[in-house]
Amino acid sequence: MVDYEKSPSVVSSSIEKDVRVKDVQEEDSPYNRGGLLDPVKEETLHRGLSARQISMIALGGAVGTGLIIGSGTALVRGGPLGVLLGYTFVGMVCYMVMVSLGEMAAYLPHKKGFAGYATRFVDPAFGFALGWNYLMKYLIVTPNNINAAGVVIQYWTRHVHIAVWMVIFIAFIFFINLLGVRVFGELEFWFSSIKVITLVGLLIMGIVIDLGGNPKHDRIGFRYWNPPDGPMGHYLKDQVHGESLSIFLGFWSTLVNALFAYIGTELIGVTVGEAQAPRKNIPIAIRRTFFRILVFYIGGVFVIGLVVPSTDQTLFTANKAKAGAAASPFVVATTLVGIKVLNHIINAAILLFVLSAANSDLYIGSRTLYALAVEGNAPKIFTKVNRMGVPYPALILCTAFCGLVFLNVSSSSAKVFTWFVNLVSTFGAITWICICYSHM
Known part of the structure; x- marks a missing residue:
């Protein structure tokens, strides 16, 4: 017999041999359904994303028009306390989904997206359905963001056609x-x-306005949490029986708005295939998600x-308008206290937000x-793939x-396009459910 305590080299070579055999067996194993191992090809995706880039891409995909614009609708329906509770609850769910995804991505980093994990851990049919579900989301949300960018441009000029x-x-x-x-x-x-x-600036601006640092020198405090406004909103009050039910529906509707705002956080799981040292960098990016949710989303809706x-009433009108600076509750806040300079600045920020989102969406869709x-x-x-991966x-x-974006050139087609926008939330929610199920 070999004395392994006195022959560490023998132990090392034995372990290496076992690992090589295990890798070969895993490639041929039925548990590697769909093949999770990266394709050994010269022409494949390049691992060119650094830790700082992955972290920022995760943030960029998570923070967009859903927060800076969509939160206005949630405020109207749920009230200040309702929107805070709604975004907090969905934020907790989002973080748990990200932790589940991060554990799988660090354990088996590969270039096949969520469908690869669903195929390996659940079933090839499940992976097939999840992959196409996620692709459909990005085939729709990319033109949606491009359309929003065109509408933001029209805030400054309408002499050039939106097309x-x-x-x-x-x-x-x-x-x-x-x-x-x-x-990229x-x-x-x-x-x-x-x-x-920009978001940090908007949060600071909101706090300063609330504490009285505005042209009117009006210290607002928690004034809007008290009657007649009240902490909770009343949604569909004229169509339902009972005040309690309308308050519940208001809170429930904020969950839908919050879901739309948070969807996109999971795109970090797709960047694994082009991440440097994914076992190290992906968990770092996932852990930072908690603080982003706490500061930007929960802090944003609180302010x-x-x-x-x-x-x-301005907020009601803004919610009915198309995406633009006028639809942002931050602009409504500046208008109420008499600040006139920041409209164009916030509008430019929104333009950057939607262009960045469209850029990320096209990247994730292609991958x-x-x-x-x-x-x-x-x-x-x-x-x-080409030589640049x-x-x-x-x-x-x-x-x-x-090209779906040109549906919004005519007003009649705009209504059809909004159906596509509603589908984005559905596709995103299904993706989250599948990620959690694959993890379990």
């Missing part, structure tokens, strides 16, 4: 994605950095509830289609779907 701006924005995000993951990651890093600075009354093709759940042509056939197809 012209749409073409410019589509070409812009396409060429950024075509330049490779390093260029660096540009998205700076986009998201500006997002963070909005302090400085904007939920019964303000999701590539992952489906690698698993054999999509045509093989979408596995092709860009899956260009998948990128071209996802860009082609941006």
Whole structure:
């Protein structure tokens, strides 16, 4: 017999041999359904995203128009306390989903997206359905963000047709994605950095306004949490029986708005395939998600509830308008206290927000289609990549779907397009459920 205590080299070689045998067996094993191991090819995705870029991309995907615009609708329906409770509850759910995803991504980092985990841990059919569900979300949400960017531009000028701006924005995000993951990651890093600075500035602005640092020198405090506004909103009050039911419906509706705002946080799971040292960097990015949720989302809606009354008629009008600076509760807050300079600044910030979101959405959509093709759940042509590691056939197809944005050129088609927007929340919720189920 071999004395392993006196022969560590023998132990080392034995372990290495066992690992190699295990890897080969795992490739051929039925438990590796769909093949989780990265394809050993020269032409594949490049691991070009650094830790700081992954962290910022995760933040950029999570923070967008759903917070800076959609929170106004939630405030009207749920009231300041209702929107705070709603965003807090969905934020807890979001963090648990991210922890589940982070554990799988750190354990088995690969380039096949969520569908790879669903295929391995549940069933190939489950992975197939999840992959296409997630792809459909990004085929729809990308043109939605481009449309929002065109509407924001119209805040300044209507002399140029909105379709012209749409073409410019589509070409812009396409060429950024075509330049490779390093260029995309660096540009998205700076986009998201500006997002963070803007959001921090808006939060500070809201606190200063609330404490009396405004042109009217009016210390607001918790005034809007008291009657007649009240801490809770009343949704569909004229259509339901009982005040308690209308308050409950108001709170319930804030959960839907919060879900739409949080969806996109999970896109960090798709960046695993192009992340440097994913076992180290992905958990770091996941842990930071908690503080982003606490500061930007929960802190953001709390400040909005302090400085904007939920019964303000301007806010009602803003909720019915298309996405633009006028629809943001932060702009409503500046208007109420007589600040006139910040409208254009916030509008420019919103433009940057939606362009950054569209850029990230196109990236995630193309990588999701590539992952489906690698698993054999999509045509093989979408596995092709160029020398910079860009899956260009998948990128071209996802860009082609941006043509859906031209549905909003006519007002009649705009109503049809809003159905697509509502589907985004549904696709996102299904994705979260599937991630948790795969983890279990």
